[in-house]
Amino acid sequence: MDAVAVPLSDLNNMPEPQQVYAADGTRLATYTWGDLDAPVVVIVHGFASSARDTWVLTGWVRELTKAGYRVLALDQRGHGHSEKPHQADAYGIRTLATDVETVMDAYLVDDAFYVGYSLGARVGWEVVRDLPQRIGRAVLGGVPDGIPLARLDLDQVRAYLAEGTPVSDPTTQNYITLTERVPGNDLAALVALAEGMRSSRTIDPDPSNAPASPILFATGSKDAIIEGSRALASATPQGRFFEIPDRNHFNAPGSRAFKEAALAFLSGS
Numbered sequence: 001m002d003a004v005a006v007p008l009s010d011l012n013n014m015p016e017p018q019q020v021y022a023a024d025g026t027r028l029a030t031y032t033w034g035d036l037d038a039p040v041v042v043i044v045h046g047f048a049s050s051a052r053d054t055w056v057l058t059g060w061v062r063e064l065t066k067a068g069y070r071v072l073a074l075d076q077r078g079h080g081h082s083e084k085p086h087q088a089d090a091y092g093i094r095t096l097a098t099d100v101e102t103v104m105d106a107y108l109v110d111d112a113f114y115v116g117y118s119l120g121a122r123v124g125w126e127v128v129r130d131l132p133q134r135i136g137r138a139v140l141g142g143v144p145d146g147i148p149l150a151r152l153d154l155d156q157v158r159a160y161l162a163e164g165t166p167v168s169d170p171t172t173q174n175y176i177t178l179t180e181r182v183p184g185n186d187l188a189a190l191v192a193l194a195e196g197m198r199s200s201r202t203i204d205p206d207p208s209n210a211p212a213s214p215i216l217f218a219t220g221s222k223d224a225i226i227e228g229s230r231a232l233a234s235a236t237p238q239g240r241f242f243e244i245p246d247r248n249h250f251n252a253p254g255s256r257a258f259k260e261a262a263l264a265f266l267s268g269s
Helices: 051-055 060-066 093-106 121-131 154-163 171-181 189-196 226-235 256-266
Strands: 020-021 027-033 040-044 070-075 112-117 137-139 214-222 239-242
Touching: 020 093, 027 060, 027 093, 040 051, 040 060, 040 093, 040 121, 040 256, 051 060, 051 070, 051 189, 060 070, 060 121, 060 256, 093 121, 093 189, 112 121, 121 137, 121 226, 137 256, 154 171, 154 189, 171 189, 214 226, 214 256
Parallel strands: 040 070, 040 112, 112 137, 137 214, 214 239
Antiparallel strands: 020 027, 027 070
16 A cells, blocks of 8 residues: 655644555555654554544653654554444454554554553554564553453443433543543443454463563553553563653553653564
8 A cells, every 4th residue: 555654843743544445355544654764663552542532642652753753553452443343243352453463564564662552452462463564663552451441331431321320330430431531432342352452362471372462561650550561561571660750541652751761662672
């Protein structure tokens, strides 16, 4: 496909998405910024977010391109401008990982770094393990050490969707609030995604099952999953851990300290 780069002066605006089709025909919205000949960083957002919400508005695209990288992003299926299937079997963890690989292939990217947050980091664990020859280094932020979205009460979400029944579980309500704050989100699609995750295997902090590439794990000091993320870093042969100061799971991507640690790690420091 033809790549379209965005000028550095226009990094806070989203380019028109370039469409890539996954193996099952699902349409994926993709974006690229920076010098087409520069080293590539693939960035993958979290649940109920988008490339714009996680990476553009928080300054990651600006900082990565300033550091001399070409940035390649996608809206994961079910998010942003990508297609939003309502079937749970469209959202297995292997499917999400293969989507990233398909986008890299479409852009003819043979060698890249990877930066993912939350669900994007969980997907990244799979991608880095699958493609050690293509992913030189990775930053996995806010990565859960179990099944993503396992704490979401799906029955309450379904009742909320069908009848407007108030949600009593605080964690589930937080996810609904997160979903509804991003324009264009489709709650039914994101429920299907959560169901698909339930059938996915967990990340087991077992060195025999960990990616071999160097990985920086980064999680907010106020994030409930921090100890699980530390365990993953310890289990990874070339893993490091960075505690993002004074951040929880939802505001960690905006941390300057997180960006600085990631850039230093990608440079080999």
